[in-house]
Amino acid sequence: MRIESPRYTERFGSVRINDVQEVLELDSGRAKELPLEENIAVLKIEEDTIKDFEEKMAIVIPTRDEKLKLFEGVISGVPHECLIIVVSNSERKRVDRFKMEKDTLSQFCHFTRRKALIIHQKDPILAQAMPEAGYTDLLGEDGLVRDGKAEGMMIAMLIAMMAKKEYVGFIDADNYFPGSVWEYVRCYAAGFSIAKSPYAMVRILWRYKPKISAGMFFKKWGRVSEITNRCMNSLISSKTGFETEIIKTGNAGEHAMSLRLAEILPYASGYAVEPQELVSIFEGFGGVLPLAHQTAAKHGVEVFQLETRNPHLHEERGSEHLQEMLLPGLGSIYHSRLCAAETRELILNELIQQNALKPGEKPPKPQLSYLPKKANLQKFTEDMEEYLMGLNSETGH
Numbered sequence: 001m002r003i004e005s006p007r008y009t010e011r012f013g014s015v016r017i018n019d020v021q022e023v024l025e026l027d028s029g030r031a032k033e034l035p036l037e038e039n040i041a042v043l044k045i046e047e048d049t050i051k052d053f054e055e056k057m058a059i060v061i062p063t064r065d066e067k068l069k070l071f072e073g074v075i076s077g078v079p080h081e082c083l084i085i086v087v088s089n090s091e092r093k094r095v096d097r098f099k100m101e102k103d104t105l106s107q108f109c110h111f112t113r114r115k116a117l118i119i120h121q122k123d124p125i126l127a128q129a130m131p132e133a134g135y136t137d138l139l140g141e142d143g144l145v146r147d148g149k150a151e152g153m154m155i156a157m158l159i160a161m162m163a164k165k166e167y168v169g170f171i172d173a174d175n176y177f178p179g180s181v182w183e184y185v186r187c188y189a190a191g192f193s194i195a196k197s198p199y200a201m202v203r204i205l206w207r208y209k210p211k212i213s214a215g216m217f218f219k220k221w222g223r224v225s226e227i228t229n230r231c232m233n234s235l236i237s238s239k240t241g242f243e244t245e246i247i248k249t250g251n252a253g254e255h256a257m258s259l260r261l262a263e264i265l266p267y268a269s270g271y272a273v274e275p276q277e278l279v280s281i282f283e284g285f286g287g288v289l290p291l292a293h294q295t296a297a298k299h300g301v302e303v304f305q306l307e308t309r310n311p312h313l314h315e316e317r318g319s320e321h322l323q324e325m326l327l328p329g330l331g332s333i334y335h336s337r338l339c340a341a342e343t344r345e346l347i348l349n350e351l352i353q354q355n356a357l358k359p360g361e362k363p364p365k366p367q368l369s370y371l372p373k374k375a376n377l378q379k380f381t382e383d384m385e386e387y388l389m390g391l392n393s394e395t396g397h
């Protein structure tokens with residue numbers, strides 16, 4: 001594939017945030033031994049390179065009661081080389097939707113000769129293995145893993161670490177276009193292939209997010225993204241002293257990380273997870289607060305923002321849901337130790353304007369969790385590996 005070179009990079013301590021890079025060509029043809037022309041504004045990522053990175057990548061699909069047809073489409077779009085990890089929080093009582101997802105995945109793996117892993121977020125064996133490994137961050141009062149997309153993502157990261165993958169990418173299960181899923185993964189691979197640091201993150205910016213009202217309108221920015229990006233940029237500007245618009249993917253649900261980066265970040269619960277990842281990176285490596293990790297700081301943390309060709313079409317969940325997303329996301333910026341008074345004021349004004357807060361109220365403070373330390377992961381692996389393989393005996397294991 002061909003993508004734009006990173007033309008502008010903003011530095012915040014040891015964090016390098018690259019401006020948006022567009023995809024120019026989804027398929028750039030065969031590898032040529034000698035490049036005919038040298039075009040430094042454009043990067044050609046060879047198919048073999050993309051496959052090399054896909055092989056080292058787990059693609060995580062968090063799902064909760066999504067239409068099975070959508071789930072089926074999404075898994076069909078994940079490139080063959082990637083390991084699919086599904087963490088489901090779907091209903092099991094009235095209708096066993098989890099079983100339907102598992103059967104769909106098994107059938108897919110059978111006919112495509114590939115491997116995948118699926119687990120339910122509320123699996124009691126999983127919940128038992130965590131405290132035994134000395135790790136309780138994700139458990140709720142009932143002793144099971146809490147609800148939430150972020151909690152599902154974290155379980156999947158543990159599984160990706162167990163599977164010895166080097167990269168982990170996230171893709172929502174409610175996506176209508178399998179072709180866009182395929183493009184996201186290629187973008188993840190392309191981003192990692194040009195990263196200079198092993199501590200890297202790739203965030204997807206959709207070219208369009210169509211809305212269906214009277215007809216189809218190819219909207220570019222969602223309201224939540226616009227506001228989150230503005231507040232995130234304000235947080236950076238207040239520390240660097242230079243106004244910036246560098247962040248365009250503050251909420252990116254579709255994103256990927258090297259596991260070396262993933263294992264050292266704290267994560268927020270639910271929908272605050274994506275903005276909090278950036279906040280955690282700025283706090284840990286922005287050079288304003290004490291460094292979170294010496295080696296990562298030495299290499300630097302790199303953030304790429306890739307703009308796709310496919311539009312993004314997913315399930316519409318109404319305006320109440322937008323508030324449910326906006327509030328925790330802005331809460332993660334508001335409560336950051338980096339957040340200056342002017343950014344706090346901006347956040348409160350935005351939230352009041354969107355009727356997400358009343359005057360005098362504050363956004364909620366995010367609940368932060370870490371992935372388990374190496375020793376705990378080892379014990380967790382011992383407890384879980386066999387069980388997970390048994391559970392997934394029909395998905396290529």
Ligand code: GDD
Nearest residue numbers: 062063064087088089147148149152172173174251253274
């Ligand atoms: N495992 C698990 N557990 N998955 C869940 C849960 C849960 O408790 N809750 C939701 N999901 C799954 C959904 O089924 C879907 O596949 C994905 O997580 C995202 O949830 P949506 O409800 O579709 O979120 P959204 O479309 O409003 O927001 C998406 O885009 C935002 C950026 O625009 C999400 O990816 C957000 O995280 C993101 O910030």
Ligand code: MG
Nearest residue numbers: 172174314315
């Ligand atoms: Mg969605």
